[in-house]
Every structure is written in structure tokens, then in C-alpha cells.
Amino acid sequence: MLELGQIRLLRILPGKGSEIECKLSTVPLDSSPPYEALSYTWGSQDVTHEIIISEKICPVTANLYTALKNLRLENGQERTIWIDAICINQKSDAERSAQVKIMAKIYARAQRVIMWVGEATEFDGMAFALLQRIKGVFQQHGRVDFDFQQIGPDGKPSPLYGLPNTASAEWIALSRLFQRPYFERIWIIQEVVKATKAVLTCGTLNIEWEVVRDFARSLRKGGSLGNIEYSQSAPGVVSVNVMADLKTGNGEDLLSLLSLTRGYQATKAVDKVFALMGLASDHHDVGINIDYSKSAWEIYENLTIYSLMAHNSLFCLSNAGFYSSAERSWIPDWSNMLEHRSCLAFYGNKVFSASRDSEASLKVSEDLQILTVGGYIVDTISVVAPNIRKFRQAEATMKSGPLTWWMTPEEEIARFIVEATEMHGAKEASKRAFIYQEGSSRDKELSRTLCCNILATGERIDIDAAYKVYQWFNKLIYAPHLDSNQGPDVTGKEEKDFSPPGVQGEKFMHSVVFFGTGRSVCATEKGDMGRVPFGTKVGDLVCIFKGGKVPYILRQNGDGSYVLVGECYINGIMYGQALEREDLVYQEFKIK
Template sequence: MAPYQYVPLDANKNQIRILSLLPGSHEDPIRISISQISFDPPERNDQETFLSDERFREIQDKLPETWSAYRTIEGRPIFGCEPDGQPVHISWQPPESASEGAFDEFMNIAEREEFEPAFEAVSYTWGALDTTLAIEVVDTLSPTTTAGTLDVGPNLFEIIHHLRLPEDARTLWIDAICINQQDLVERSKQIKNMRDIYAYARRVIVWLGPSSEDSTLALRTLEHVGKQIEFTICDTFMPAPDCTETQWWDYEERLPLASGALEAVLNLIQRPYFERLWVKQEIQFSSEASIMQCGDMAIRWYHMRRGLIRLPREMTALPRLNSVSSWTKIRIADRTAHRLKMGDIETLFDIAAECKCVDPRDRIFAILGLLPASLAQRIHPDYQSPVEQVYLQAFLTILDFTRRFSRIGCVGGKAGMRNRPSWVRDFTQSYIDNYWLQDGNLASGHSSSHTSFVAPNQLHMQGVYHGEITAVSSPLTGSATANYLAFCELVSVSLPNKTKNECLDIYTWVMTEGQLHERWPELVVMPPSGEAKAIVQQMCDGKEPDVPDVYREWFSETLMDQQQRGIIFVTSTGCIGCASPTVRPGDKVSIPLGSREPILLRPKTSDNAVQHHQVVGISYIHGLMEGQAILGPISVPWRMVIETITPVTIEFRNSQTGEMTREDPRLDPLPHDSRWVKIEKKDETRSPYAIQHYKHLDTGQVLTSDPRLLPEALRARGVNVETFILV
């Protein structure tokens, strides 16, 4: 038969295609029809499942004293009675004592409109396309008339076989069929519809692949665990209202699962589906009726996502989890289940870099639906534009939107693509394969970036210079003993006055990147520095470290991971840090305004003798991660801490008085004549940390940073703010 010829979509009607999978037995040839419909969903609303903070406080005030209101990860309202801080009663309905109609607004907020005609959207892995199989396309009005054939990959061919019903037609949306993949202009335009297609499908069918020996056990385990717990948008667990296991919500509780259950789950989440980039957007916007199907067995996505979030804690005991690769698979599955559609931008681009897609441009385009609407509308998908240009324009757009020089830019490491400025991140490389940092840093304080782009490849960046690299160690390995000996040798030569105890203390902070209880006081899963030092000392002595269960995940994800990458270095200012193995003596330490980490730069003299710099990458430098290079050290008794409320908040704690404040104690109060005032405003940039907004009373300008950290204000303090030319 002749190949099927697509009818162009009418852009004026914002058309999409849907297909009708005609009924048949397993042996019958696959037959479909393709039709075009107008697709006009409601205008996108990033706050679709949120009330304002003020309105939510009003909801809380209407509840009895021992009751609280929450929202599940999907935005569904849920109520809890917690007289002693422990959930006693969890309900989908407000308490009977509540006034009638008092919670109507809250109860209706997560409802979505139904779209007609109803269709199901399929989320799957394309798989290998080196061989294809033909399916027959028939005329929509005359099913006995053939319109041609379409070639599809073996994986999609198998999916269609499983989804076909014996007696009834099934209306589906499948990207490989409903978008003309040969038409680059159409593909670019249809990207804008992807989010809403999955959001307004009656349900999403996730195809995980054919069944295996333990896939049923894995699905049953995830389903059972998921039925016991609820998970809120504040990243907290609680018992499900209809649970049978009343303590499984407690993250510190070990779950009595069937033998082999965790191994089965680990095998399931290592399937290719979870590594695919496009599925992150597809499943995030799906309805609660959506299913995960493996062979002929299916469970609700609602239950599976809760199981995926709860079980990583249990998996720390599996012997197979000694490699970074295994933890990466667990992290990818865990992130797939979390609430990415309101997630911070940095995390979304980390996911884009670590997941798989066919076209490298998709590392930008595949997450557009997850980005803030005001940012996504500035990025225009174009499959005809060179990859390097797509990445450069995306970075400049994000930099202008967030005013943060963050790890969305170059994270350092491998050389990457040609024709790409060093300051633009290569999204074809997973950040896992390069040097990256854990969260919890504030190297430039609450400042914003001040940059300008000079075509074709220069970025002029304002920041502070803080010495240069004077000595580096050999690359770190999997041997803690060898790493520590290399560290001690480096320090003994470069900083001979450091005592043994000082060395161990600095080494612990550097190797854990500050992921310690002193910095994160609310997280019991992180040890205090004293206990962490004891674990590190045992490792350095070649002993099997005695790691309590509560710290096992921290140990695997932080300490074990860090010691297998990077190098240790010493700076001309006497600081010690860790960075990519590509770092070498002579590289400069810069603290760009708007950056949470120090950025290492390599001087490069241009033809006109103006010094340019290449970005080497980000770094962890002990003593510079809390704004010390700009504002000086934090005086005792103050300490910077991170509060894990939503959003995560960086605060300063007075150890003597217990006072907590977001105001940096190193900054003087705003002068009365400064004309800057604090205002309450929703953070549209989705910063990983809570942002205080400021407004200028005369100009109306609004800042997402502290005006006392503007370049001119810093220069008035005597801070030498320079301009670095990055190429």
C-alpha cells in the first residue's frame, strides 16, 4: 500500500489529530483512522491547584484548633486532626463542626474541566527505530477504504496490540502518529500543545513494557504502599484516609514488605520508560484516572507515584545500590513521581540533562510545559535551529527571567559540544557525568545577576574575584583512604599550619558539600558534623563505616557519591575546595552576583589584549558558601541555616537567643531614604529558595534580590565588584 499522506493542520483552528483504534482480535491487522479536531483548552494557569497564601490562612482559621488543611501532590484538599502533632484522623472532608459551605472554594480548586471529544493519551518509550512495522490507515468516513500505511516502531506496534479492544473502537492520542514527524514546522508548533493534550486527556495510559517474571510483584507492591499514604505539596507524608497500615506514612518506619519486593521494584524502575525525558511532562499533567500498564496488568498512577516516593528509603539496604548508576535510576523515578509542574527551574533542567531523548533540542522543548507560563512563552521551539543556538537562546532567556547565574548555565566538566560558549550548559551531558553540587549554598548572598550579552558569544558578568587556584590533588577515587591521604598531602604542603583535627573537619565539610545537620537542622537524616567526622574517619582508616540506618541514604547519595568525582584544590587565599578534575593551577575563583556557588574561570587573552575567561565550572569552597567573599564572615553567635518548609527558606539563627530571621546580620538596615520597601509577591521565577521582593517607591521597579546587594551598593561598602568577560 502507498504511504499515508498527512493532511496539514489548520493553524487558525489550533488543530490536533486524534486516532481511532479500530476493534479486532490479536491476530487481525492493526487498522486506525486519523481525524483532525480543534483544540482549545482553557488558558494555562500555573496556580490551578493553589490558593494564595492569604486565602489558605483564612481556610486554616476556619478549622478547629487541632485540625489542619493540606493539599495532596495533585492539589486535592485533605484534612487532618493532629492534637499532639501526630495524625489521629485524616479525612477527605472537613470536620463536622465546620460551617456549611466554609470550604467550598478549597474543595473545588483541583477540579478540571472535561474536554470533548474524550480521548486517552499514551505515554511510552519510542525504543529502537531501525526496523518498522506497517499499520493500515483507513478513511474516517469509510472504514473499508484504505488511506495508506504508516510505519511505526516495534514498541509502538506492541502497545497498540495491547490497547486494542475486541469489539469497540478506542480514541487515542499518540505522538508518533498524531504529529507528522517528518514536518519540522508542524513538530515545532505542536510542542506548545503537548502539556494541554496530556492535561485534558480523559486519562493517560503509561506503557512500561511487556510483563516480566517479577513485574506483577513490583506493581502490586507499589500499589499497596501507595494506598497506605498521602503525600502533600509540602513534601510531607500522612496516612491515607482509608489506609489499612496506619504507620506506613512515617518515613522512619521500615516497611515489612514481601521477600524480593524491593528488588522487583528496582528492576521495574530501571526500565527505559523512567529515563525518557518527554514522559516527565506527560505524566505530571495527567488525571487521577491515569494508569501504569505493564503487559496486561495496570494500576493507578495515583497509587504508584506515592509508592515511588516512599520506597527509596527502603532501598538503601539493597546490596545492588553501591553504584552511582543505581542511585541515579532511583532518583529519576523518584523525581518522575514528585510534583515537577510547580518545581524549581534548576531541578527541571537537571532532569532534562540526565534523561534521554532522540533530538538534543528536546532537552529544552520537552520541559516547556513544566516551566512557568511566563517563561515558557518566551522560548519558541524550532527544530530547524542549530542545537548550540537553541541552548544559548534558552540560557539567555532563563538568565533574564530569573536573574540568577545558576547551574542552569555551565556546570563544568567535559569539553562538550563545539561552537558553544563555555558559559552555556551542554544539555547533551548529564550533570551526573560532570561535577555538580548539592543544594544549600548562598555564595553571593541574596543578590541577583547583572550580565549583558555581546554577540556572538560574550557574556559580561559582574562579580567578585577571590584569588586563584594554587595547587590541586590527583582526581578522587572510590578509595576514601587514598582520597584523604591525597588531601592531607596537599594541605601539608600548601597550608602547613593546619592541624590534623582542622584537616578532618574541613575534609568532612568539603566531601559532604555542607549536607550536615548544622546547616539543615530540621533534617534528622543528616548527621551533625561530629558524627559525620567519625564516619569519615572510619572510611579514611580503611574500616567499614558504622552508619546508622537513619543516615544510610545521606551516606549513599552524598558521601559515597562525592568521593568518586572531582579533585581537591587550595586557593591563594588559603581556602580549600572541590571541583571538576578539569581544574588546574592558575584558574580564578569568582563569585558572580546571583550565583549560589563560586564559579572557576580560566583566563584567556584575546587578540585585543582584553582578558577573557572560559568557565571551568562550579565549585564547593569551604568558607565561601555563605556569602563570605562579598559580605565577610558571619559573626558568632549567628549561623546560616536552611528551613525545609515550602518553599525552602535560608535563615540566620542566633545560637544564644534562638532568634531566627531572614535578614542577613551582616547587612545594615535599609536607609530610610533608600526608597526601597519590602513587598509580598508571588515568586514567578520558582527559585529553589524563598525570595523576598523589594519595590522602589519612585520608579515602581521590583527586585527579586536585596537592594543592598546591587553592584553600586556593594561598591559603596568597599566591595570590589568587577566585570568578567566570558567566552
């Protein structure tokens, strides 16, 4: 058992061939010799390889074995490195708990963090060569927010800065690199954010973190490649931007970090929380001790009650809901990704104000089984559009293809909007009769509803620009090709004066996918459109809780209690309008 403040370091002995020999030593962290730290995925533990550590045979996963072979030096020098699977006794809950508490410091003190994404394939050489060319562009022009291609008068893209066409094999290889499982692992966030120096490594290929960071930032801000980086089919670009933002920011609280990283993977459910503790601005206050002897639900319960009672905040409810793994619908199961559903209360924190500036009224029962929340029933769900096509299925199809969608001209954007609209049921729901504000229309409200009226940056969407984009897509959404095998005419040639939407089209498409994933289009009895969590049923109640940024869907139980289905977007009530109704009756909801 390690003593307080101690760590183990692995010395990889030089050599060649399949046999790997190492030495393990114990040192004080504060006065340790220089070392590197490995950031990687464990991979499957079903297949292992044997290595020699301090004259003992030890099994390691295939991915770690490959990493050790590639990291081993052949020039007679040892390489000193910290690797969690080897340097922590994984059979001791006490040691794991103690080491995880200082893991942020371990990575911060490392001379360099190696971001090991796996063994190189024939495509990765092209990907790293392209990153080197992009590095040259950054060196010549500075870190700029530009597009890597331009759209000509004919609507076709052409490359910029001497880079290859974005439909080329090099760009396809780069997109595949950013789909590596490494980028979906929750632990990498802390490991890279805390690093003083980091390098992305694939086999024997290396490139500096700063190049990868600047590339991802350019994707985010640079036009027609811009807003695709948040797609769940490109987790690498998402992760790099998340890590870059956290490196330069003032720190997020734990619940915000959990919401931001909901789609990341962890082998153990408790690690969805523990992996972020070293980054959280409030980690000393949340009342959670890193302890692997506790169950995930104990940790989730403690965090929820802290948020509700210490901060009088409803934010945790926006990450909770009724799903099969939930013991209580009001406690978020952070191990459940909710179909990658993006949290409206998080991204719309500065935009939405459904309860205006009211204070939450909350009470948790003594047995911790029931949450009582004060608020109002403002509407009832009357229509829930069928999910014509599951987003995850379409996502898998895109992953298996050549991935030209990732860096596409406007015709591909249009095709994707058609798919997204069909997937989320908008085509079906839009046939129903809705009531609109004076001067509005079905299509304008639908375009607003599809994207939940916000961007992933938290800004309110430019509805006039979005509506113009939607008008361009409208001929496709209701076109005969949806019921045939014919491809849509997306070139804009049929309407010579109606040009493709360009950047605004991407922003609209991105928001549709980002906030539409895991949500269905709905209609309410009062005639509003909305986006509600998968699983919402006709008859479910639309409620506004005091202190809530967004509305919530409740389902009544037979005993007078309620189940929380989840947060929602409902047109016409996101900015406190519902509170002006004279027929509102305040009540307390007992949620199980």
C-alpha cells in the same frame, strides 16, 4: 496539515494476532471524543514493524508495536488513543512545532494517560505483586512516611508490615522495574504531570499512578530506604518524585526545570527545552517559540541571554562550563548531562550566599560571543585529586549486580562510602596539608566537603552528625583492605560502643554521591578544601561574581579573556566570608 486547535486520534481496531489495524481521524481538541494518551519511549528506530493505518501500511518502532498489541482490545471494542509518533506528522517541522505547543493540553484532556514502560518480563509480575501489597499497606495505614524494614540490635534488617525482606527477589524485581529507560525520557515529565489520571503499565500489568507516587515518596522520607532514590541508578524513583512534586507545586521557572531534569534523555537536543515549556511558570516570558526549524544552540543562546539580562541572574552559569560540545563556555549545553552533575546553585539556593546580597554586573557583546561579569579572584587551585575510579563505571557495576545496594543495611552503606570516597579522590587529596578554622580538623572539613555541606532537599547538612558518620567510615577509608582483596569489616564489632550510623549514614552517603558526581576534591593556595568540576586544573582561578550564590572556576586565555570551567564548592567562602578580605580587587571578566 492540521488546522489550529485540531489533533488526530488513533482508533485501534479490536483483534488478535500479529496484524494491527487502526483508523486515524482529525478532531477539534476542545470538542474531541473521549480518548487516552500514551506516554512511552520511542526506542530504536532501526528495527520497525508494519501496522495498517486507514488502509495504508505504516512502520512503527518495536516498542510502539508491542504497546499497540497489548493495548488492543479483544472484545469487539475499539480503543481511541493519542500517540505522538502517529498522530503528528513527524516529517513536518511546522506541524510538530504547532502540536508540541498544545501537547500539555492534549495530555490534560485525556481520560487517562498510559505510562507504558515496555513489555513484561518474568520479574515484572513479582514487582507489580509487591506494589499491590504495598498498596494494601497504604490503604490500611494511610499514606505514611515509613521505612519498609527495621534494623535490629544486631545491625541486621527485618521487614515490616508483612512485606518481604528487602533483599528478596520481589524487591530486586521492583528495583529493576524502576530502571526501565522510560523513566529517563524528558517528555514523560510533562505527560504525567498534566494527566488527570495515569496508570503505570508493563505488558498486561497495571497499577495506579497514586500507588507508585506514594511508594516513591515513602522511599524519600522513610529512613534506611530513604535517600537512595536520587541515585542515577534508580531513575524511576527519582522521576516519580520529580513528577509528584511538580503536580502539587506552584510551578518552577524554565531554568529551574532544566536544571532539575539535566540527566534526562531526549532524541533531539531542542527537546530538552521544548519538553518542559508546557510546565514552566515563565513560559510566556522567556522569548522562546517552539520551532523545530531552529537549532538547539539558537534555543540555548536565547534562553541564556534572557536569564542573564531580563533577570540579571547568574543561575545559567551554574549549568554551563567548559566541555567539548560547548560553543561558548557561558552558555549551557542542555543536551550535555555534565556527568549528571547536580547544580549547587539550584539545590543550595536558600543556603549559599557567596556574594551575599550584591547585584550582578553583566554585559553581553553585540556579536553574542563574550559575556562580561563583574567580580573578584579570591583563590587559586593548587591541588586537584585524581579521579581514582570513575563514578559511571561504578554505577554500571551496581546496575549489573543484584542491586541489594538499593535497599541495604549499614554495612552496604559503608562499602559505598568507601567507593565514593575513592572515586572522587578524597583519599588522595586528604593527604595534603590543609589550613583549617580553629577547632576544626582535616577529617571534619573533609566530611563537610564530600557532601558540599548540603542535602539534596536544599538544607544545610548537620555537620556534627555527618562527622560522627565519617568517623565510623574513617577506619574503612584508610584501612588496609583498600590496597588488598580483603573486604572491610563494616559490622562495627571491632568497636563495640560505636554503633552503625543508620539514617544519618544514608543521608551523608547520599549527599556525597549526589553532589560529588562529576566533581573532584581540590585544595586551594589559601588552604581551603573544595569540590570542583571534572576538568579543573592546577592554576585555575576561584572567583566570586557579584550576584552569585556560589563561587566559579575560571581559566585564563592567552588574550586576557577567560573560559568558564563551572561552579564549585569551596569551604570557607560559601557564605560571603571572602568578601571581607582587604586585598580583594574588583575586576570585569570577559568570558568566551
